[in-house]
Amino acid sequence: MTQEKEMSFLDHLEELRWHIIRSTIAIISAATLAFLGKSFLFDVIIFGPTKPDFFTYDMLCNASNLIGYDSFCDTVFDFEVQSRTMAGQFSAHIWTSITFGFILAFPYVLYEFWKFISPGLYTKERKHSRGFLFFSSVLFFIGVLFGYYVICPLSINFLGTYSVANQVHNDFDLNSYIGLVRASVLASGFIFELPIVIYFLTKIGLVTPAFLKKNRKYALVIVLILAAIITPPDVASQIIVAIPVIILYQFSILISKIVIKKQKRQS
Structure with missing residues (x-):
């Protein structure tokens, strides 16, 4: 391992503190931009999946037409999103902006994390930092887009139109709706980091391809349990979510094999 100088435990804590401070500043800066763009953030992004002409519904409608069905072609949501507390809308604006800021600043937050742990790595491992940051960020953003364009509209389409009786009208709380969007997006983003997690677990010997x-x-x-948790309880939606996660798992096995082969060549 290479390290310029020995650091005490308190020095490491001080170093960690500054990494956290810089990451927080980056998140707050991005969140501020999101906060100022309120109309775009809510009208276009947050409430986008509630609109009949949303990209996912058009795509699913066209796909179903090819096999002789008309699913998702007449998507109309007869529900309202309400704020039932005095500070509800302002609070939702703040926390949604912070979530959006974290997503935008994720590559930099990851960079700060890597800077903190890199002094304890071998020189050859530190050379791969750019690849780690690039692939981790790409996988996270792909996961976020998958959550937003697949999981979120499927969930809203099911839950927003579900009814136990004609006498019951759906009026959803603002925080409940935003919580669904946030959970769908962030959960997918972190799930798509599976290959990166497997890479490091293989490097330290906790996981093998076998x-x-x-x-x-x-x-x-x-995977099926996770798909059932983050999607509505219908088989089609669960399969749509499960397929990319299974592909990620297979890809993780391949990555684990590559890591083991490199370790054998170096030993």
Whole structure:
């Protein structure tokens, strides 16, 4: 390992504090931009999946037409989003801006995290920092887009039109609606980091390709459970969510194999 100088525990804490401060400043800066763009943030992004002409509904409608169905072609939401507390809308504006700021600043936050742990790594490992930051950021953003364009509209389409009786009208609380969007987006973003997690677990010897293959059936069950949690309880939606996660798992096995091969060549 390479390290310019020995640091005490308190020095490490001080170093960590500054990484956290810089990351927080980046998030707040991005959140401020999001806060100022309130109309775009809410009218276009947050409430986009409630509009009949949303991209996902058009795509699913065209896909269903190819096989002779008209699913998602007449998507109309007969529900209202209400704020039932005095500070409800302002609070939603603040926290939504912070969430959006975190998403935008994610590559920089990851960069600060890497800067903190990199002094404890070997020189060869530190050379791969750019690749780590690039692929981690790309996977996170792909996951965020998947959550926004797939999980979120499927959930809103199911839950927004679900009814137990004609006498019950759907009026959703603002924080409840935004919580659904936030959970769908962030959960997908972090799930798509699976290959990166497997890479590091393989590097430190906690995971091997044989272990991943042996437990593939258990992983499949876990994936289906996760899909059931973050999607509406219909089989089609769960399959749509489960497929990319299963692909990520297979890709993680490949990454684990590559890491093991490199370690064998170096030993």
